[in-house]
Amino acid sequence: MQGKIIKGIAGFYYVYVRGRGIYECKARGAFRKKKIKPVAGDAVEIEITDPVDAEGNIVSIAERRSLLIRPAVANVDQALVIFAARKPMPNFNLLDRFLVMMEQAEIPTTILFNKVDLVDREEIERIRRIYAASAYPIHFMSAKENLGLDEIRRQLSNRTTTVAGPSGVGKSSLINRLQSATRMQTAGISVKLGRGRHTTRHSELIPLEGEPSAVEGCLNTGGKGEAEPSGGTGDPAGRFRVNRHFIEDEARVLEEDSPEMICEEIRGRYQGARGFIVDTPGFSSLYVPDFEKEDLAFYFPEFLPYMNACRFQPCTHTHEPQCAVRKALDRGKISQSRYDSYLQMYEELSERRRY
Ligand code: GDP
Ligand code: ZN
CATH class of the missing domain: 3.40.50.300 (P-loop containing nucleotide triphosphate hydrolases)
Incomplete structure (x- = not known):
């Protein structure tokens, strides 16, 4: 079964499976040997070990x-x-x-x-x-x-x-x-x-x-047998509906509970977030991450259209004559605030290289 890790706590990973809910999983032994630590957001393949308690193992992580x-x-x-x-x-x-x-x-x-x-x-x-x-x-x-x-x-x-x-x-x-x-x-x-x-x-x-993210209709066990809108958190347009047979099967398992509880249970578990x-x-x-100061200008998207037109290549866009980036600054095509940030980060990167 495919899911997404939404949280990891102390060796347990909570894996969300669309349309089903959350499984508490461990990383399986063989997979752990690879030394890749699963993290939140990982797309994973899980095997269910206990459907009642919703437990399973993570067997692989997608790239x-x-x-x-x-x-x-x-x-x-x-x-x-x-x-x-x-x-x-x-x-x-x-x-x-x-x-x-x-x-x-x-x-x-x-x-x-x-x-x-x-x-x-x-x-x-x-x-x-x-x-x-x-x-x-x-x-x-x-x-x-x-x-x-x-x-x-x-x-x-x-x-x-x-x-x-x-x-x-x-x-x-x-x-x-x-x-x-x-x-x-x-x-x-x-x-x-x-x-x-x-x-x-x-x-x-x-x-x-x-x-x-929540089921709009919820099973009414009070005799009508109709799915009724539960309001609030659901999808008002009714685009997302759960297979009713699925709900009814689950409801039988839960039949000792009150209708309200069943409703809450099912609503919570069938989510399509x-x-x-x-x-x-x-x-x-x-801190500016560690990279060459020459690369900095490439991380300012508005500099890109001008960089090739600078008189000197490579240009640092800090002091060179006929720098197209600084010309763009003078003409208001690049904002002073952004350019100031560039200069300050450039300085920092230059300092760092001296050590
Ligand atoms: P956080 O530290 O970024 O998580 O900020 P909070 O959500 O705790 O909000 C910090 C303070 O700003 C609180 O006193 C909020 O009531 C207030 N605040 C949040 N949003 C607004 C807003 O849109 N306008 C105003 N005036 N105050 C806000
Ligand atoms: Zn330049």
């Missing part, structure tokens, strides 16, 4: 499309980096460092500015202009006033997104609004909540709300 470290998460499709338009004031240099990191990791990034309720239109336009030439998608929202969230939901739908940003910008507020109200449940009969308490931070894939977010710890500084 990773990407791997982020700290926190470790595989197969992220994109990053969402969130800053506040005010309180705290945006640190554009920090944002640009993050963007360079993601360019190097080849992870497409969307920029999000929260707390737009605290600034006027001009300020929003000023921020927008800084990034216009870079072509990163940029969104503005207010978690407080519930503005701009639909745009974000569209951006996140059907993908696995890592959400990052400095602390205090409203990341938790955003994630609270986006995540599915229905917690993911085990595929087994007995509901497990993970093994004991854990204090260490683990990456975890959080299912998004608004995905067809596709979009996930991964919360990452807030950061206050970022």
Whole structure:
């Protein structure tokens, strides 16, 4: 059976199988010898060892499309980096460092500015202009006033997104609004909540709300035999429906429970979440990753159209005469803020090479 690791804790991996729910798995011996440690986001093949308790073994890991470290998460499709338009004031240099990191990791990034309720239109336009030439998608929202969230939901739908940003910008507020109200449940009969308490931070894939993540209709065992909408967390358009025979089979197993409990059980277990977010710890500084300073300009997408036209090749775009990048800066094609970040990171990379 194919699934996706949504969380790993102390040697146990919680594997989400679409349409079934979550299995608690161990990495099987033979596979562990290869010394590849499964991480959240990994696409895995599992064998079920105990269908009642929803336990199994991971037998193989699919090749990773990407791997982020700290926190470790595989197969992220994109990053969402969130800053506040005010309180705290945006640190554009920090944002640009993050963007360079993601360019190097080849992870497409969307920029999000929260707390737009605290600034006027001009300020929003000023921020927008800084990034216009870079072509990163940029969104503005207010978690407080519930503005701009639909745009974000569209951006996140059907993908696995890592959400990052400095602390205090409203990341938790955003994630609270986006995540599915229905917690993911085990595929087994007995509901497990993970093994004991854990204090260490683990990456975890959080299912998004608004995905067809919960079953709309739930079995009514009160005699009518009809699936009734349960409201709230489901798919209002009814695009996603569970095979009713499947539910009825399960209901028989659960017949000692009350209809409400059966409803909750089934609703929780048959989920079709596709979009996930991964919360990452807030950061206050970022080191430019280790690469040659000559490569830095390639991580500023808006520099690319000009770089070939520089008089000197290679050009560092810091002081050379007839530098096309600096000309573009003078003509306002590249923003001063972005160029300043480039210079600062370039300096840092130059310093580092001296040791
Ligand atoms: P985190 O540290 O990034 O997770 O930020 P939180 O979600 O904890 O929010 C930090 C503070 O900003 C809290 O006091 C929130 O109430 C506040 N906050 C979050 N979103 C908004 C917003 O859109 N507008 C305003 N004015 N305040 C917000
Ligand atoms: Zn140049």
